Amino acid sequence: MNVLGIFSLLSCSSIPKGVTAVKSFDKAKYLGKWYEIARMDFRFERNLNNTTANYSLNADGKSIKVLNRGFDYTTHKWKEATAKAKFVGDETTAMLKVSFFGPFYSGYNVIAIDSEYRYALVTGKNRNYLWILSRETTIPNTIKQEYLALAEKSGFKTSELVWVEHNSLKE
Numbered sequence: 241m242n243v244l245g246i247f248s249l250l251s252c253s254s255i256p257k258g259v260t261a262v263k264s265f266d267k268a269k270y271l272g273k274w275y276e277i278a279r280m281d282f283r284f285e286r287n288l289n290n291t292t293a294n295y296s297l298n299a300d301g302k303s304i305k306v307l308n309r310g311f312d313y314t315t316h317k318w319k320e321a322t323a324k325a326k327f328v329g330d331e332t333t334a335m336l337k338v339s340f341f342g343p344f345y346s347g348y349n350v351i352a353i354d355s356e357y358r359y360a361l362v363t364g365k366n367r368n369y370l371w372i373l374s375r376e377t378t379i380p381n382t383i384k385q386e387y388l389a390l391a392e393k394s395g396f397k398t399s400e401l402v403w404v405e406h407n408s409l410k411e
Contacts, residue, residue: 254365255335255349259394262350265334267327269357270350271295271304274373277384278401282368284321284340287314289405293373298324306338352390354383361387363396370396377406 255261276291285291288310296305306323325338325348334350347365354360360373372379372387388398 254347255351256363256365256367256395259349259351259363261333261335262353263333265332265350265353266357267304267331270334270353270360271297272375274360274375275377275406276310276404277372277374277377277379278370278403279372280368280370280396280400281402285310287312288319289313290407291404295325302326304336351394352387359383359387361390363394367394367396370398370401372401 272295274293274295276293279285279291285308291308291310294307294309296307297303298305304325306325308321308323310319311317312319321340323338323340325336326345327333328335328337334353336348337345338348339345347363347369349363350360351363352361358375359379360371362371362373363369370391372384391398
């Protein structure tokens with residue numbers, strides 16, 4: 241195997257073992273703005289509140305533009321990151337790969353979503369990445385408990401989730 245072949249294997253997206261991406265996924269319904277309700281903390285989102293993700297189609301009509309935004313409460317400045325997401329296989333399976341840094345991709349997997357596409361549970365390539373998303377800045381307790389139970393059953397340490405604050409900051 242050549243170096244490029246090895247590199248492509250290392251940069252492929254994945255999903256944690258034993259976790260399943262949503263089937264019968266509707267890309268069009270998923271597009272738009274999502275509010276981050278909770279997340280496993282990691283370097284790129286540390287100290288951020290008022291975090292959102294906005295998904296739109298790129299000009300090619302297949303890949304998805306990702307615009308993540310959040311307010312750093314330590315520097316009092318807004319931070320943004322733009323990425324490109326592509327489906328790993330069939331577009332009806334919510335298993336994507338996303339790149340914020342050129343050729344480097346990582347997993348983005350919707351593992352639960354309600355029928356109206358208002359609430360989503362998303363994981364990355366391993367159990368260090370987990371997000372609860374909502375179309376609004378809050379989530380009903382029943383959905384919260386359902387997603388926490390699913391995450392726990394799937395091996396995530398939900399006690400490590402950071403619960404995101406959303407307030408009326410001016411953008």
